[in-house]
Amino acid sequence: MNDVSNPFPQPVSGTVTPRFGDVATFMRLPLFRNPADVEIGMVGVPWDGGTTNRPGARHGPRQMRDLSTMMRRVHHVTGVAPYELAKCGDLGDASVNPASLDDSLERIERFYSKLHAAGVTPLSAGGDHLITLPIMRGIRKGLPPLGMVHFDAHFDTWDTYFGGYKYTHGTPFRRAVEEGLLDPKRVVQIGIRGSLYKRDDNDWAVEQGMRVITIEEYFDLGVEKVISEARRVVGEVAMRNFGFVRDRLRNIVLRADVGITEEAWEVREEQQTRVRSLQVERAREDRLLKEELNEVLDDSGDSEEEDKK
Numbered sequence: 001m002n003d004v005s006n007p008f009p010q011p012v013s014g015t016v017t018p019r020f021g022d023v024a025t026f027m028r029l030p031l032f033r034n035p036a037d038v039e040i041g042m043v044g045v046p047w048d049g050g051t052t053n054r055p056g057a058r059h060g061p062r063q064m065r066d067l068s069t070m071m072r073r074v075h076h077v078t079g080v081a082p083y084e085l086a087k088c089g090d091l092g093d094a095s096v097n098p099a100s101l102d103d104s105l106e107r108i109e110r111f112y113s114k115l116h117a118a119g120v121t122p123l124s125a126g127g128d129h130l131i132t133l134p135i136m137r138g139i140r141k142g143l144p145p146l147g148m149v150h151f152d153a154h155f156d157t158w159d160t161y162f163g164g165y166k167y168t169h170g171t172p173f174r175r176a177v178e179e180g181l182l183d184p185k186r187v188v189q190i191g192i193r194g195s196l197y198k199r200d201d202n203d204w205a206v207e208q209g210m211r212v213i214t215i216e217e218y219f220d221l222g223v224e225k226v227i228s229e230a231r232r233v234v235g236e237v238a239m240r241n242f243g244f245v246r247d248r249l250r251n252i253v254l255r256a257d258v259g260i261t262e263e264a265w266e267v268r269e270e271q272q273t274r275v276r277s278l279q280v281e282r283a284r285e286d287r288l289l290k291e292e293l294n295e296v297l298d299d300s301g302d303s304e305e306e307d308k309k
């Protein structure tokens, strides 16, 4: 049942409308067309024109909308209901052109530029791995180069395919570093396990300063150490360089690739337990961060008043 006292849109409950009924949106949230209506906007990018093998990810957003109708509002361990903390909604799909890679990159960038200008934090569902490049082009404007936590079997930093062609699902982060969108020293790659074309395929990423945690190192370190290492890599520079908490947060991209034959990892029972305990800690840290943000905003309000005096 929807909580009428909460000002934010809530998912439609499966006790009101059955999960298999009505129109499927992300998490059964309302569909908004104006980005200014939400704080966190879920977006589909139904495009796989960067794929060099196994196409079909263009159907991903619609499938994810359908599958997300299985989710309920409240996490059973932390008790957190994310839809009470921010104004979340489905923002529909980014415009794409299935007949043109170049045009699609431009359309996706334009769509995300609008979200960025409206102050929206996007949560995107693809689509092949190349879509992250135009998304980064759209959301980086006015900010220093982005940091990234990347779960994948592959680096996605290959240079070219098919005799010098630069835009495929295997190349987005090479381009992003070249364009100054991504700060390689604030990139952590987790779960790398894909086989290589040549022994030195991954050298470029390491030479740029990306922190690579292969699947072997991941199991060796354990979940907690991997998480604190990821935080160190993406967080330290952000903490140093950004005055505002919100800019630090906007400056980090979380990207997870779901592979078919080379998935980034598999969740085992004991890992799930540890992830859940970390979620409790995360909820606590989110509260602290919010308090810090409020303090910063209060401080800036105070100084304005002093200026007027």
Ligand SMILES: [Mn+2]
Residues within 6 Å of the ligand: 129, 152, 153, 154, 155, 156, 169, 257
């Ligand atoms: Mn990938």
